[in-house]
Amino acid sequence: MKQLIRKADVILFIVLIAVGLAASAVLSVHSGSSTDAKVVIKSGGRVYARYPLSEDAELEIPAPGSAGSSASSETDECTHYLNYNVVSIKDGRVSVSKASCKNQVCVRHGSISMPGETIVCLPNRLVVSIEGDEGGGYDSITS
Amino acid sequence: MTQSPRNHSSLSTSFIARVGLLSALALIFSYVEAIIPYSPAVPGIKLGIANVVTVIALYKFGSKDAVCVSVIRIVIAGLLFNGLFGMLYSLAGATLSLAGMIGLKYTDKFSVVGVSMAAGVLHNLGQLLVASALIEDLRIFIYFPVLLFSGIAAGILVGVAAALILRSLIL
Ligand SMILES: [Zn+2]
Numbered sequence: 001m002k003q004l005i006r007k008a009d010v011i012l013f014i015v016l017i018a019v020g021l022a023a024s025a026v027l028s029v030h031s032g033s034s035t036d037a038k039v040v041i042k043s044g045g046r047v048y049a050r051y052p053l054s055e056d057a058e059l060e061i062p063a064p065g066s067a068g069s070s071a072s073s074e075t076d077e078c079t080h081y082l083n084y085n086v087v088s089i090k091d092g093r094v095s096v097s098k099a100s101c102k103n104q105v106c107v108r109h110g111s112i113s114m115p116g117e118t119i120v121c122l123p124n125r126l127v128v129s130i131e132g133d134e135g136g137g138y139d140s141i142t143s
Numbered sequence: 144m145t146q147s148p149r150n151h152s153s154l155s156t157s158f159i160a161r162v163g164l165l166s167a168l169a170l171i172f173s174y175v176e177a178i179i180p181y182s183p184a185v186p187g188i189k190l191g192i193a194n195v196v197t198v199i200a201l202y203k204f205g206s207k208d209a210v211c212v213s214v215i216r217i218v219i220a221g222l223l224f225n226g227l228f229g230m231l232y233s234l235a236g237a238t239l240s241l242a243g244m245i246g247l248k249y250t251d252k253f254s255v256v257g258v259s260m261a262a263g264v265l266h267n268l269g270q271l272l273v274a275s276a277l278i279e280d281l282r283i284f285i286y287f288p289v290l291l292f293s294g295i296a297a298g299i300l301v302g303v304a305a306a307l308i309l310r311s312l313i314l
Contacts, residue, residue, distance in 0.1 A: 045280065
């Protein structure tokens with residue numbers, strides 16, 4: 001074999017790192033913090049609901065296609081649906097506290113609190129994200 | 144590569160045996176990775192040690208071997224332990240990374256490490272594209288930088304391992 005690392009490797013490495021740094025710089029500009037943030041819950045590509053980040057809530061979101069499977073009476077378990085995610089909003093932080101999905105990536109993700117941050121549950125096609133103040137345009141200077 | 148004297152059938156016996164063996168080896172690596180408990184903050188961050196076998200197959204035997212080994216490995220790993228979702232993501236990632244690897248190797252300007260680094264990045268990019276299509280939300284691209292950096296790191300590690308193995312392989 002030839003040498004372990006060649007000139008083109010180094011160039012490619014630098015280019016990739018530069019792309020990554022540029023991308024994270026762009027993304028961080030678009031996610032400035034804001035006081036009037038909203039929690040946007042998308043299910044199967046459609047906006048399911050919007051909630052204020054400031055109010056504590058516990059929401060059960062059915063996965064697309066499994067709505068109303070056995071939504072009978074008040075059972076103490078929160079499995080009214082075959083596939084679901086429970087989204088908790090508490091003290092300005094959002095997390096998925098419970099989910100029917102097998103990999104539990106969404107539950108292990110932990111909580112988010114900054115605009116632009118996202119929790120995704122791929123099996124249930126759920127996206128929970130925080131949206132900043134829409135009217136503000138670019139992030140206004142807040143302390 | 145050994146030239147088979149009876150090459151009238153498109154799939155020679157040695158090819159089938161070799162791909163079967165390499166796929167089994169890659170599957171073991173996939174399994175080891177699947178049972179290691181880890182909880183990434185971002186879905187999709189993986190070392191991808193099975194790709195060591197893909198890289199070696201590509202350099203030692205050619206692109207046909209590499210494609211077969213990686214597709215067989217992903218389908219079986221999907222059926223056995225990664226699940227259909229995992230299979231879908233892996234296939235998307237593998238398609239992009241194989242195309243990239245074959246292309247970069249063809250230019251003959253990159254080392255095994257560089258080719259593998261590109262493959263690691265493309266693998267994560269493919270998965271991200273599938274995820275964004277499934278979820279129909281481009282906001283998932285907030286994971287792009289993390290997946291890019293982790294793809295670089297994983298790709299380099301895999302590449303160094305593959306390069307060292309290739310160097311000491313006597314085939
Ligand atoms: Zn989930």
